[in-house]
Amino acid sequence: xxxxxxxxxxxxxxxxxxxxxxxxxxxxxxxxxxxxxxxxxxxxxxxxxxxxxxxxxxxxxxxxxxxxxxxxxxxxxxxxxxxxxxxxxxxxxxxxxxxxxxxxxxxxxxxxxxxxxxxxxxxxxxxxxxxxxxxxxxxxxxxxxxxxxxxxxxxxxxxxxxxxxxxxxxxxxx
Numbered sequence: 001x002x003x004x005x006x007x008x009x010x011x012x013x014x015x016x017x018x019x020x021x022x023x024x025x026x027x028x029x030x031x032x033x034x035x036x037x038x039x040x041x042x043x044x045x046x047x048x049x050x051x052x053x054x055x056x057x058x059x060x061x062x063x064x065x066x067x068x069x070x071x072x073x074x075x076x077x078x079x080x081x082x083x084x085x086x087x088x089x090x091x092x093x094x095x096x097x098x099x100x101x102x103x104x105x106x107x108x109x110x111x112x113x114x115x116x117x118x119x120x121x122x123x124x125x126x127x128x129x130x131x132x133x134x135x136x137x138x139x140x141x142x143x144x145x146x147x148x149x150x151x152x153x154x155x156x157x158x159x160x161x162x163x164x165x166x167x168x169x170x171x172x173x174x
Contacts, residue, residue, distance in 0.1 A: 119140065
């Protein structure tokens with residue numbers, strides 16, 4: 001190094017690069033809206049309680065919605081059969097077939113209600129039973145079913161519907 005010079009060209013370039021890097025970091029931190037992994041944020045107890053209540057309400061609504069949807073489907077089918085029965089040009093066989101369908105729907109509704117009521121009696125807070133011609137689907141609110149709970153559900157379904165175990169589907173929903 002020459003005498004009397006404190007900074008040379010190399011030192012000046014290094015200082016400028018450090019300043020440019022520092023400025024870039026400052027600008028990034030100042031204008032960036034990104035959150036950092038692990039960054040803590042305050043959540044009030046009321047906010048978290050509201051979130052839990054909202055989630056529970058959505059699930060409760062899903063069970064109610066399923067029941068309402070099922071009821072509307074049965075009502076629509078029943079109206080269709082009633083309209084069919086009201087037509088004068090139907091044969092006795094066609095009228096008997098329509099009455100048989102209404103009877104089957106009524107039987108299904110009764111079985112579904114019986115299964116749901118018995119499941120509630122066994123401690124399942126919410127349950128929806130959907131009975132088809134040869135199968136049954138049961139949706140229950142649970143964090144996880146034990147073997148004993150699964151067997152309880154199967155026993156109730158078999159007793160009420162006489163559908164074999166292989167055609168019973170149990171779905172646990174949190």
